[in-house]
Amino acid sequence: MRLLSWRKAKHLTGPKCRICYSSTDNRIPSQNIHITRKELSKLLHQRPPKSQLKQIHAQILAQSFSSTASFVNSLIHCYLHIKEFTSARLLFFHYPLPSPPILIWNLIIRTYCKLQNSSESFSLFRQLLNLDPLIRVHPDEYTFTFIVTSCAHQRSIVHGKIVHGLVVKNGLESNLYVGNSLINMYAVFKITDDAYKVFDKMTERDVFSWTSLVCGYANNDEMDQACEIFYKMPLRNDVSWAVIISGFAGYRRYMEVLTYLNEMLFAVEDKVRPNEAVLVCALSACANLGALEQGNWIHSYIMRNEVPNSSNISTALIDMYAKCGRIDCARLIFNRIPRPDVHNFTSMISGLSYHGLGEDSLTVFNRMLDENVNPNEVTIIGVLNACSHSGLVEEGSSIFYNMETLWGLKPQIEHYGCYVDLLGRAGYLEKALEVVKSMQVKPDIVIWRALLSACRIHRNIFLGYSIIDFIKKLNYDGPSGSEVLLSNLYASLGNWNKVSEVRKAMGQRKTQSDIGCSWIEVNGVVHEFRVADKLHPQILKVLNKLNELWIVLS
């Protein structure tokens, strides 16, 4: 005999309790045991774990309460709570009344909405709309909030537009929650005009409405509008700051990331602290700017404020230290992680590869495999780069050719790029060309560039020219970086007429977007310089110093 064992049932184990279970099967209560209606509903109200829920369900069946709507509702609640969707759906489809109440529809729809890639919420919603008029229940603001959220998870806006129409028809467009989910939906699809229209029509707005709108502009590379709305917000929470900061990070505008982080730290009126997303973006900015001092400061901020040690934070710290030249610190962070996950491993492997530590990178990769952590596409890029920079051709080839069979990772164009680079650098130019020709995807300019660069290193004039001819025929209209390489190749081949020809063509087009840019961190301040910079506040001082150095050196 076994009594209910979970903690919330303790009060039932006294003399009043009449639950007991058969000694042969401790899950199913024997038929002659009786629990009152009140006790059963009280038990269900406590959202019991699976084994106990099955026992209670059996009692409900045994006592013929299964046609009592309130019991079925509670059972559905409980099954959804423990994520037993099949049982919940079964109860839903055999509901004792002609239609479940809207609350139960909403709960089931919500479940599928949370599964993100499921279209099941739509089919339920369709069933709800097509109910016989005699038993009709009407979708409410909850139903629409879930359905609109489901629309935001779809590949196209088609469903979203139809649902928006229904929202208007049901007079719910200005409802706070429905409106917020609509703004979010349009933000996801980067339709900022429509997001703004919904926002504009709302009679009540909260921090979600504002943040979702800012997010829409940020997703759509409209950072000026994003900032404008951001500053108009009556109150910003940590997520609002995360949205604007991650917006800048997404467009590689790292200086702004650090500026906004700084502003956030001083935004007393918002009473916010940088959350994980903000810190991760800021660390990534430091990594890409080489801003070690700022990165160090963020690291100490994390420790001072006891920010929970998440995988994302440690991944970002490893990346920051590695990219800022402190591979020792990156290793220290990595070695302190008790059970590194795929992201931690990837960041460490890539970090070691930038430092030319190919063997170490492979050691970490092998440890990862020993610990049964599966690599992802990015991990393989890191390992291939490590092999490439350390001339580990055999190891790299074996990883490249086995990535699909061993880890189910189909080589993407990036992997081909790394592999061609690996072969090219090691001097296997013909083999590299063979790989490019055998690719199932169309080689992009990056791959040709890797090959050209290899031709330049190994001064293979013949192959270099044939690649140039090939690139010309393909008529890539990519960034002028490839033209720079082309002109460099001509230069290394001594063909100065061609060099000036290419440079002239580049000059005529004046591609503004490809202007080179570099950074340097001095006393914790990151200074950014562009070609022929006239904007830096201390440019005259910098130029004078350069002249001084020039005189000393010459």
Added chain:
DNA sequence: TCTTGTAAAG
């Protein structure tokens, strides 16, 4: 029962 954000890549 309801809506917002993040790392690693040639």
